Amino acid sequence: xLTPILALALSSPPPPPVDPQTAAIALVQDARLSADVxxxxxxxxxxxxxxxxxxxxxxxxxRDWIKAExxxxxxxxxxxxxxxxxxxxxxxxxxxxxxxxIVNVLATLPGSMKEAADRRYYIVAHYDSRNGDPMxxxxxxxxxxxxxxxTAVVLECxxxxxxxxxxxxxxxxxxxxxxxxxxxxxxxxxxxxxRGEKIMGVLNNDIVGDPSDPYNATNRFxxxxxxxxxxxxxPSAAALASIRLSASESDSPSRQLARFVESVGAQHxxxxxxxxxxxxxxxxxxxxxxxxxxxxxxxxVRFTVLREHFDRQHVNVETKDTLPYxxxxxxxxxxxxxxxxKLNLATIMNLANAPRPPxxxxxxxxxxxxxxxxxxxASPEPDVIGYxxxxxxxxxxxxxxxLVRDAGRATELTLKISKDDHFFGVRAYDRKGYRSPVAFxxxxxx
Ligand SMILES: [Zn+2]
Numbered sequence: 001x002l003t004p005i006l007a008l009a010l011s012s013p014p015p016p017p018v019d020p021q022t023a024a025i026a027l028v029q030d031a032r033l034s035a036d037v038x039x040x041x042x043x044x045x046x047x048x049x050x051x052x053x054x055x056x057x058x059x060x061x062x063r064d065w066i067k068a069e070x071x072x073x074x075x076x077x078x079x080x081x082x083x084x085x086x087x088x089x090x091x092x093x094x095x096x097x098x099x100x101x102i103v104n105v106l107a108t109l110p111g112s113m114k115e116a117a118d119r120r121y122y123i124v125a126h127y128d129s130r131n132g133d134p135m136x137x138x139x140x141x142x143x144x145x146x147x148x149x150x151t152a153v154v155l156e157c158x159x160x161x162x163x164x165x166x167x168x169x170x171x172x173x174x175x176x177x178x179x180x181x182x183x184x185x186x187x188x189x190x191x192x193x194x195r196g197e198k199i200m201g202v203l204n205n206d207i208v209g210d211p212s213d214p215y216n217a218t219n220r221f222x223x224x225x226x227x228x229x230x231x232x233x234x235p236s237a238a239a240l241a242s243i244r245l246s247a248s249e250s251d252s253p254s255r256q257l258a259r260f261v262e263s264v265g266a267q268h269x270x271x272x273x274x275x276x277x278x279x280x281x282x283x284x285x286x287x288x289x290x291x292x293x294x295x296x297x298x299x300x301v302r303f304t305v306l307r308e309h310f311d312r313q314h315v316n317v318e319t320k321d322t323l324p325y326x327x328x329x330x331x332x333x334x335x336x337x338x339x340x341x342k343l344n345l346a347t348i349m350n351l352a353n354a355p356r357p358p359x360x361x362x363x364x365x366x367x368x369x370x371x372x373x374x375x376x377x378a379s380p381e382p383d384v385i386g387y388x389x390x391x392x393x394x395x396x397x398x399x400x401x402x403l404v405r406d407a408g409r410a411t412e413l414t415l416k417i418s419k420d421d422h423f424f425g426v427r428a429y430d431r432k433g434y435r436s437p438v439a440f441x442x443x444x445x446x
Contacts, residue, residue, distance in 0.1 A: 013386055013406055014433035018267050021346040025271060027160045028341050034334035036152035037209065039065065041142035041329045046129040048177045049100055049137035059128060059176060063103055066127060066174050069155050070107040073162040081162045083107045088187055095134050095180040104184045105174040107158055111352065113167035115381045120169045121351045122202040122300075123157050123344050124185065124289050125150030126178030129327070132316045134179060140317050144329040145305075147178070149209025149337055156341045157348070166352035167381075168200075175289055178206075185289035189296040201257050201351050201437070202300035204290035207308065208340045209332035214309050221306040222339060223274035228258035228301045229281040229294050242442060250279060250397060251423065251440040253299035256357075259398060260437040261301065264347045272346065273339040276306065279397070283308075303340060354434035355384045358411075361426045362444040363419050372419040374441055375412040376426050383430040389413050390438055391422045399425065399438060 040046065043062040051058030067083055074081040086104040090096055105127070111117035129143025130136070142148075151174055158172045177183030192199055213219035230249045232239070243249055258277050265275045282288055282302060293300035309331070317326030358376040374389055387407045390399045407413040407426075415424075425438035 013388065013429050014431065016267060016350075016435060017433050021268065021349050024160055024164065024345050024349060025268065025342040028156055028338050028345065030334035030338045032159070033152045033156055033337040033341065034329070034332065036069075036155055037144050037148040037329045037332050037337075040127070040148035040151055041144050045131075045137070045139065045141040046127055046143055047137045047141055048102065048128045048180050048183070049096075062127060063105055063174075063176070066105045066151065066155070070105065070158055070172065073107070073158045075162070081107050081109050081158065086188060090177060090183050090187070093181055093183070096177070096183065100177075102177045102184050102187065104176060104188055106188075107172040109162055109166070109170040109172075111168040112165045113381070113383075116167040116356070117169060119198050119200045119352075119356055120171055121200060121348050122171045122173055122293075123154050123348060124173045124175065124202055124204045125154045125206060126176070126184070126289055127151045127174045128176045128179050130179040130314055132314060142317065142327055142329065144327050144332050145209040146207045146313055146327055147205075148329070149207065149332055150205035153205045153208055153337060153341045153344060157344050160345055161348065164349070166349065168352040170348055170352055178289055182287060182289055182292045185292035186295070189293045189298060193296040193298070199293065199298045200356065202290055202293045202298055203261070203344050203347060204288055204293075204300060204302045205340065205344065206288045206302060207304045207313070209305070209337055210309065210312070211305055211333050211336040212309070212331070214307055220333065220336070222336060223276055223306045224340060224343065225276050225278050225304045225306055226258045226261055226301050227278045227280055227282050227290070227304065228252070228254040229291075230255060230279060232297075233295055246440075246442050247394060247423075248440055248442070251425070253437075254294060254301055255279065256425070256437045256440065257299045258301045260351070261343065261347050262398075264350050265343060268342070268346060271339070272343045273336070275343075303343070350434060351437070353432070355379050355381050355428035355430050355436045357436040357439035358387060358426045358428050359439070361439040361441045363424060363441050364446055365419060365443045366445045370416075370418050372415045372417060372422070372424065373412065374415070374424055374426065375446075376439070378411050379428045381430070383432070384428050385409065385431045386429050387411070388427050388429060388435070389415065389424060390427065391415065391417065391424045394421060394423055
């Protein structure tokens, strides 16, 4: 007869829990998303240097409204969500020639598990806007797709998630100064890094409102591009040498996060948008707030529509040669934004309830041989009941679902396949079946 411990090790890991996310997803309301986009566009402009005194025009009125919407989610009796402005004086820069007061809006939902509450997962969007002239602080800049859509997605996620209890903390961050050079996000990420905060994953929603095809007016793409960096912008010589040795240029924490989002999407087919992973930090000539988090050492990805209309982005609202220009609410699609909100929700629920990825995952490579010995450090979280080793040929870009070996509670595993020809990673799973993102295996002597 098996001893209980051995029996546990031989049982297969629980399947991923899909039902709680299905229930949360059902709470997303298309009508709230379209109403939010209309409201944000109604402030005329949300340019970072626009009016802050008017009650109904400019960035000041917009941020007051965003803060009030988040406060509605906080709960009157025992507020679970804390809402605040994050204000600072930004120094002079190219698109901020006299410097300026920047105000982010921040809401934090604390984690409910003591051992996991230090981990923070972010849903981010910039709420500022611009027109054809990045310095025009007075002219109309409705910024419906860029980026009232992302702001609406963050607000809708806050409405739904603030009613749930998640193991880890979730932060809803609406930034200003993005169009002037990622100023709000850079400040926030640098401050958080300085405080040693454990930001484990950032989902940046920027241009997530208009799924239409620029070449065919009746065609819509219910899909989303997910951009992720491979190699950090300024790696140390030692970090670069390590990336080269293990050939981990496509296995950064941001890439694992992107693959994680894709795997969540696959659990809810026909509800969530199709995911297209793009292995690049961002589109050419453009950037976004996720890069500010990357540059401060945090895993972060960007969600963006599949095809962009450049006659509706960073342009003045006008008619030229009988053609309409402008980033207007009528081009956004509430059912598409709802899908994006649902993808954020399902991903964050998985991330914030799952264990942290195992630490010190390494291939033990002190001897030549045709087998692979992997080791890692046990998770400190009490609900972890095992680990899975994933592997793939070095020429594959995704972790194939079938190349998974259960290690049970052990913190090492030997596979009868060559370490020279495969990439390896390890993830932790808990008793409910939540799986962490994959931690990529480097190499070590023991
Ligand atoms: Zn944008």
